Amino acid sequence: GDSWHVPVPLEQISPPTRLAIVAVEDHRFHQHRGIDWLSVARAAASDICRRRIVQGASTISMQLVRLASPQPRSWWGKIQQAFGAWDLERRHSKEWILEQYLNRTPYGGNLIGIEAASRAYFAKSASDLSLREASILAGLPQRPSALRPDRYPVRAWGRQKHVLTRMEICGWVSPD
Numbered sequence: 001g002d003s004w005h006v007p008v009p010l011e012q013i014s015p016p017t018r019l020a021i022v023a024v025e026d027h028r029f030h031q032h033r034g035i036d037w038l039s040v041a042r043a044a045a046s047d048i049c050r051r052r053i054v055q056g057a058s059t060i061s062m063q064l065v066r067l068a069s070p071q072p073r074s075w076w077g078k079i080q081q082a083f084g085a086w087d088l089e090r091r092h093s094k095e096w097i098l099e100q101y102l103n104r105t106p107y108g109g110n111l112i113g114i115e116a117a118s119r120a121y122f123a124k125s126a127s128d129l130s131l132r133e134a135s136i137l138a139g140l141p142q143r144p145s146a147l148r149p150d151r152y153p154v155r156a157w158g159r160q161k162h163v164l165t166r167m168e169i170c171g172w173v174s175p176d
Contacts, residue, residue, distance in 0.1 A: 005112040006119065008126060010099035013114055016131040019173075020138035021102065023166040026060040030094060034061040034085030060101050061085035063141075067104045102126075107140045108148035121149055131173065135163040 065084035071077035107117035139159030
């Protein structure tokens with residue numbers, strides 16, 4: 001279509017970028033099999049108390065399933081994503097799943113994938129992203145249009161702080 005999409009292998013995406021995405025999107029990515037049951041329980045309790053879906057429990061694998069086959073935001077859609085994620089994790093490695101996620105995620109405007117976002121926002125390849133740059137891009141998948149650093153820098157910086165905090169909680173960066 002009219003999107004800018006430049007797929008790259010996982011090895012060509014900087015380590016800080018991979019860590020930032022996992023920290024903010026699914027910090028237990030390497031411990032579960034597509035469904036993070038702790039997140040499911042937390043989200044279900046929150047959703048039941050509020051009588052509507054306010055929190056998701058989507059893992060990176062579930063998000064990849066949704067990107068490949070969009071479903072309406074509902075309990076049934078989440079169940080389909082969960083089964084799809086479980087099946088995906090049976091057939092593919094975590095590295096393959098992370099690579100596909102990073103190459104298929106929207107990053108604002110017509111940008112699809114981390115390489116297109118890296119080139120558009122920082123004029124460099126995803127392999128050369130610094131921690132600062134990676135933490136900005138890692139914040140975009142939640143709300144790609146509303147957090148675009150070229151249009152809403154203050155929002156992007158606020159989200160960047162959240163990403164860096166998540167990375168610190170995971171023990172992957174120090175406060176310095």
